[in-house]
Amino acid sequence: MRQDHLISATQLSRDDVEAVLDRAADIDADPAAWRQRHAGTVLGLCFFEPSTRTRMSFDTAMKRLGGRTVDMGPVESSSVKKGESLADTVRVVEGYGDAIVLRHPLEGAAKMASEFVDVPVINAGDGAGQHPTQTLLDLYTIRENAGLDDLTIGIMGDLKYGRTVHSLAEALTNFDARQHFISPESLRLPRNVRYDLHGSGAQVREHTELSEVLPELDVLYVTRIQRERFPDENEYRKVAGQYQIDADDLSDAKDSLTVMHPLPRVDEIAPEVDETAHAKYFEQAHNAVPVRMALLDMLLEDN
Amino acid sequence: MRQDHLISATQLSRDDVEAVLDRAADIDADPAAWRQRHAGTVLGLCFFEPSTRTRMSFDTAMKRLGGRTVDMGPVESSSVKKGESLADTVRVVEGYGDAIVLRHPLEGAAKMASEFVDVPVINAGDGAGQHPTQTLLDLYTIRENAGLDDLTIGIMGDLKYGRTVHSLAEALTNFDARQHFISPESLRLPRNVRYDLHGSGAQVREHTELSEVLPELDVLYVTRIQRERFPDENEYRKVAGQYQIDADDLSDAKDSLTVMHPLPRVDEIAPEVDETAHAKYFEQAHNAVPVRMALLDMLLEDN
Amino acid sequence: MRQDHLISATQLSRDDVEAVLDRAADIDADPAAWRQRHAGTVLGLCFFEPSTRTRMSFDTAMKRLGGRTVDMGPVESSSVKKGESLADTVRVVEGYGDAIVLRHPLEGAAKMASEFVDVPVINAGDGAGQHPTQTLLDLYTIRENAGLDDLTIGIMGDLKYGRTVHSLAEALTNFDARQHFISPESLRLPRNVRYDLHGSGAQVREHTELSEVLPELDVLYVTRIQRERFPDENEYRKVAGQYQIDADDLSDAKDSLTVMHPLPRVDEIAPEVDETAHAKYFEQAHNAVPVRMALLDMLLEDN
Numbered sequence: 023m024r025q026d027h028l029i030s031a032t033q034l035s036r037d038d039v040e041a042v043l044d045r046a047a048d049i050d051a052d053p054a055a056w057r058q059r060h061a062g063t064v065l066g067l068c069f070f071e072p073s074t075r076t077r078m079s080f081d082t083a084m085k086r087l088g089g090r091t092v093d094m095g096p097v098e099s100s101s102v103k104k105g106e107s108l109a110d111t112v113r114v115v116e117g118y119g120d121a122i123v124l125r126h127p128l129e130g131a132a133k134m135a136s137e138f139v140d141v142p143v144i145n146a147g148d149g150a151g152q153h154p155t156q157t158l159l160d161l162y163t164i165r166e167n168a169g170l171d172d173l174t175i176g177i178m179g180d181l182k183y184g185r186t187v188h189s190l191a192e193a194l195t196n197f198d199a200r201q202h203f204i205s206p207e208s209l210r211l212p213r214n215v216r217y218d219l220h221g222s223g224a225q226v227r228e229h230t231e232l233s234e235v236l237p238e239l240d241v242l243y244v245t246r247i248q249r250e251r252f253p254d255e256n257e258y259r260k261v262a263g264q265y266q267i268d269a270d271d272l273s274d275a276k277d278s279l280t281v282m283h284p285l286p287r288v289d290e291i292a293p294e295v296d297e298t299a300h301a302k303y304f305e306q307a308h309n310a311v312p313v314r315m316a317l318l319d320m321l322l323e324d325n
Numbered sequence: 326m327r328q329d330h331l332i333s334a335t336q337l338s339r340d341d342v343e344a345v346l347d348r349a350a351d352i353d354a355d356p357a358a359w360r361q362r363h364a365g366t367v368l369g370l371c372f373f374e375p376s377t378r379t380r381m382s383f384d385t386a387m388k389r390l391g392g393r394t395v396d397m398g399p400v401e402s403s404s405v406k407k408g409e410s411l412a413d414t415v416r417v418v419e420g421y422g423d424a425i426v427l428r429h430p431l432e433g434a435a436k437m438a439s440e441f442v443d444v445p446v447i448n449a450g451d452g453a454g455q456h457p458t459q460t461l462l463d464l465y466t467i468r469e470n471a472g473l474d475d476l477t478i479g480i481m482g483d484l485k486y487g488r489t490v491h492s493l494a495e496a497l498t499n500f501d502a503r504q505h506f507i508s509p510e511s512l513r514l515p516r517n518v519r520y521d522l523h524g525s526g527a528q529v530r531e532h533t534e535l536s537e538v539l540p541e542l543d544v545l546y547v548t549r550i551q552r553e554r555f556p557d558e559n560e561y562r563k564v565a566g567q568y569q570i571d572a573d574d575l576s577d578a579k580d581s582l583t584v585m586h587p588l589p590r591v592d593e594i595a596p597e598v599d600e601t602a603h604a605k606y607f608e609q610a611h612n613a614v615p616v617r618m619a620l621l622d623m624l625l626e627d628n
Numbered sequence: 629m630r631q632d633h634l635i636s637a638t639q640l641s642r643d644d645v646e647a648v649l650d651r652a653a654d655i656d657a658d659p660a661a662w663r664q665r666h667a668g669t670v671l672g673l674c675f676f677e678p679s680t681r682t683r684m685s686f687d688t689a690m691k692r693l694g695g696r697t698v699d700m701g702p703v704e705s706s707s708v709k710k711g712e713s714l715a716d717t718v719r720v721v722e723g724y725g726d727a728i729v730l731r732h733p734l735e736g737a738a739k740m741a742s743e744f745v746d747v748p749v750i751n752a753g754d755g756a757g758q759h760p761t762q763t764l765l766d767l768y769t770i771r772e773n774a775g776l777d778d779l780t781i782g783i784m785g786d787l788k789y790g791r792t793v794h795s796l797a798e799a800l801t802n803f804d805a806r807q808h809f810i811s812p813e814s815l816r817l818p819r820n821v822r823y824d825l826h827g828s829g830a831q832v833r834e835h836t837e838l839s840e841v842l843p844e845l846d847v848l849y850v851t852r853i854q855r856e857r858f859p860d861e862n863e864y865r866k867v868a869g870q871y872q873i874d875a876d877d878l879s880d881a882k883d884s885l886t887v888m889h890p891l892p893r894v895d896e897i898a899p900e901v902d903e904t905a906h907a908k909y910f911e912q913a914h915n916a917v918p919v920r921m922a923l924l925d926m927l928l929e930d931n
Contacts (some may be wrong), residue, residue: 057365062663064691072402078395082421085367085393088693092684099678106892115915162699286409308420360668375705381698385724388670388696589712611723
């Protein structure tokens, strides 16, 4: 990988992706060996939107590489409130950190920031835009559990607004994956995403019922349907209820089915599923650490 | 000590307690020797309620052992706001930290959390429940200043709602301690706590006036009477005023009397007392560091 | 330098200042050599007011010296809300950190705090009072770019309320500097500051137009004129507009002119100036790290 910044999953070739996943696997195999790898490095954390797991896992990743982090803190108590531009904020933080992790509510923010600074910028989510390290940890979890070759995956829930889903679907077009999208009509993949997927020759089908496709799946990726997408509470309950799974629903699945979820979940997956061998969503959350360690390591060694 | 988690002071035998206090004393005697003891360790801090001194002293303790911390941040900006369950949150944080410190407003939260994760969980306060490391640092301060054998202690203030007080009283039943409880009638020890103390054979007496017992005391443990416990402001002032001490009040005390307070204080102890040899409440606050270092060290080496 | 605390820039002699700047220059020349200098040290951060760059740069400085930091967190969720006094808070934090960085809204807070604790206290801004490390990094930036001997400096903007400006002006009286103050009539230097400057024999002149003095300047220090200083929005716009600079305004300046700003800026300096060789405000912000490292190093080695 020869990258200055990580802005979008689409900037990564299949080889790039595999290089990150390979390094993550190396780290997973022997984390203690990486403990001093980046001693002396300081990572700047700029979260213009709250985040628990993305922030904590980047923080953990840098520390497990022996480095330190400095955090801008909540935007409400920052210079941003005094009218400072994003470009100015990141140019200041560039003087503190050897790399910058940026989350921002506006699409394009990470790209813009990367044009103002000389240290690597990692996009940790820019509004409706990209969240490439989430995609990488999803791919890592799929590869570890089901493999990325000859994969049949179902992606279910809110496919219209889910940034995570769009990035993952796009990234999977680099691999030999059959993608099934399961959602209510009102939350289908947006037309532009469907066009892009078809344009890249992806093997894509859409469904409204999980049962149509469950027995074939190697991986089922569940996402949350947000109440605020529905004007009516009853309508929400009716629709959301159809895309929740429990242990019973999974009786038709392969024994080897891997169930994933980007978390946090609310009711999409019943707690009883946690006890089954299908449940890999906590493992998926934990994979954030080796994958973000791998990525930090590669960006820092190149720069 | 052979413990997976620290949920309650009651789970600790007298030998367990003494083992922690002995190790804290070792640390206090030569802190520099412990500086790299847990290099490479990451401690997850999950505070579902604000805390200054508990959070800061755990943070300090881990760092003085050479480790790192990752903090969930305020609950207002966490996944909890999206409806995530406590069980899910701690199972995610388990992937970041080698142990978890948990504060939560609901009694029983730490116990519940400990059942979902494989890393040690330390209860840093669960509502009206337990706060065992506070009890340990109180015991350490008593032992260092007055000894835990043949001890006469007075515990004064809000004895009804004070979690700290109940834990300490209970823990002292393992030692040769005469306990005097001094409070207004309306803030007496709850009946169940009194029953438990009597049941364990503790030497317990209750008073409404400090002067009845002050000359006998080796230790006076003062707690804050909270305004919100009284419907009427005047009633609050009248009652609280009777349980505040100044240098004059202490003229009848032994020269060796140790005055403690879990802090923060408001008016319970006049600033002039700070200048006397009785005042040990800042030392008590500082003891949080070696005691929490000792505890982290013991839980981490066992796991 | 033989100092226990750093409360005010005025406590520093010219020799003291130069010792800090010399050490900062040493650090800048070879930061890696300082990476383990204060391993094992813990710095307590007590910010009773929000701060982005001061807090982050102290945090970075301590970490780049190999140490750790523990942060009190926002005052809204601290013991202060329960009525704890500043004296109590710092006496507690003294048990956690080997030094304390304090920002507080009240003038005199840092001095008061320093009288209650045995560890070094560094004033990181006390209301309308002092912010001595800002002054040191300003002096460092001036020295690196224009030198502190035979200096002609213009200080422009809000000269009435700007704490930064008063400290800098005062510190410059130790050096061979001609100081020009450029501001609207309503935001002139306060009378007491002018008297002090004249009393110390400083070479001082006041202007309402930058053009009167721009061609002579080696350094132009721009500060923000805050909207809230003006009862009327239109009046604000009219006045503030006269003290904003763009590339065109600088055409009369020396090629070597150094433009500084304590940041954050809003409209005071047009973005196009960033691209010119005059712009040193980001470098100035970055200088916070070596200067604060130097200062921490000197206070910690003395104590």
